[in-house]
Amino acid sequence: MDDLLGRIGIALPIVQAPMAGVSTPAMAAAVSNAGALGSIGVGASTADGARAMIREVRGAADGPFNVNVFCHRPAVADAGREARWIDRLASAFREYGAGPPRQLREIYRSFLEDDAMLAVLVEERPKVVSFHFGLPSRERIEALRAAGIVLLATATSVEEGVAAVSAGVDAVVAQGDEAGGHRGVFDPDRPDDRLGTLALTRLLVRTLEIPVIAAGGIMDGAGIAACLTLGAVAAQLGTAFIACPESSADEGYRAALFSPAARQTVMTSAISGRPARCLANRFTALGESIDPRSIPDYPIAYDAGKALHAAAKASNEFGYGAQWAGQGAPLARSQPAAELVAVLRSEMEQAPRRAGSK
Ligand SMILES: Cc1cc2nc3c(=O)[nH]c(=O)nc-3n(C[C@H](O)[C@H](O)[C@H](O)COP(=O)(O)O)c2cc1C
Incomplete structure (x- = not known):
């Protein structure tokens, strides 16, 4: 298993999930500065919008971050x-x-047919690019790899994980059915086994030869530690970050969450x-x-x-x-993203000793 965190250049096994319309460049920068992997979701943006967001993160952080695109069937x-x-x-x-x-x-537009978005990613070279809802063509994957970008792809089943490996991605995000937001299934017309995070993470860790990042229902350091115990190299958390002041969730969304x-x-x-x-x-x-x-x-x-x-x-x-x-x-909390990362870290470090407690 290669050293994914080392290749990306992050100290903590924590990924702030890309959340189109909710996560922001300010959030990704704060998370990156705190030693985890911040992400922006540009799946619903134009190529120009994505470039502006990438530059905004760079203006506020020196560290690595992830740019997420949607690879749905048009x-x-x-x-x-x-x-x-x-x-x-x-x-x-x-x-x-x-x-x-x-x-x-x-x-x-889907990234599958958005040439302008590919050009922006190749020019801007974020450290990480991630795919949701499927995989782009081999040519697109090769262009991104040639630019030195580490590639992640959401997988909701072993079949999708195997396809991601064959396509040449560096790691998969095992998205369990517990997860908030869109299910990353490649083909929504096919039956969905709706595997939970625990079973899916173990299945992918045991089956694939690339690192697995667990996602879905993980809200605190104990959850992250549990995923590492399952063999994941990191955990990706979305809902945990919705109530951060850096999020663009509106007041009704925040009130509903609490x-x-x-x-x-x-x-x-x-x-x-x-x-x-x-x-x-x-x-x-x-x-x-x-x-x-x-x-x-x-x-x-x-x-x-x-x-x-x-x-x-x-x-x-x-x-x-x-x-x-x-x-x-x-289990959501409302605090600045950098503080949340620090709390997750300390909870994670205490987790083994807290086993069995509430
Ligand atoms: C508000 C929201 C928006 C999301 N948007 C995206 C997105 O744009 N791209 C993506 O790959 N995943 C997206 N997701 C899914 C996350 O990547 C991740 O799978 C999920 O948040 C993990 O489950 P959790 O929310 O229980 O932590 C989103 C999740 C949420 C909660």
Whole structure:
């Protein structure tokens, strides 16, 4: 097993998860300066937007950081399905005095076909690039590797992990079903075994010849230590960082995270068009009565989801937000990202002695 942390240049086995729309360059810089791996999510950004974010991190930190892109199958438009979806949501829009959008757009491009994004990554050379929802072509992987970039890919099954190894990535992020945000499954139309973090991490550690980073439901140092015991080289935490002041989560999202709502998270496709774990809210409730096949492709459906959230929020209703969170949500803390990293470190170091205690 190669020394992944040494190659990346981080002291701590902690990765702050890329969270498009929630994590920020300021968060990634703070985490990087604290000795862990900070990440920015540029999956929903243009190439120019990604370049600006990369430069913002560099302006505030000297250390390594990760830039995450989305490798989903590009959306297939279906005007009939989209029109029916708009009709389905129309009453919710009207409740907030708004009209639904007339039509829906593919609001961002997949990295699979975004040449400008590849050019920015090759020019800017962040230390790490990570893939979510699949793998890019061999040519893209080779271009990134030739630029000296360490490559990570989310895997939710052994099959995806094996594919990531064959594609030439350096490590996989084992994303358990507990995880907040979008499930990284490569093909959402195939049956999903929904493996938990513990089983998936062990399966990937035992099967693959590259390092494994565990993700999903990890909220504190005891959780990180447990993942290291399972053979992971690091843990990737998303939900734990949502309430940091550096996050761009809005006040409704933060309030929900610290309310009893955090005890129930729901996997829903209704918000974006792909399964994602979210705090139980008005949108996840709406999603429960919906046939997933009636939802437009990702991210076309997300155009409607974001518009509905904006309409409701204008009337002070935050319950239609994409309030992504993992099953460990009730353990979230609100403190600056650098302080959180320091606390995680000290909890991790104490963990073996605390075994068996609460
Ligand atoms: C708000 C939020 C946004 C996320 N956005 C991304 C993303 O842009 N790219 C990505 O690879 N993973 C994303 N994820 C998933 C994380 O990488 C990771 O798998 C997950 O946060 C781990 O589970 P946890 O939230 O229980 O820690 C997101 C997760 C959350 C909570």
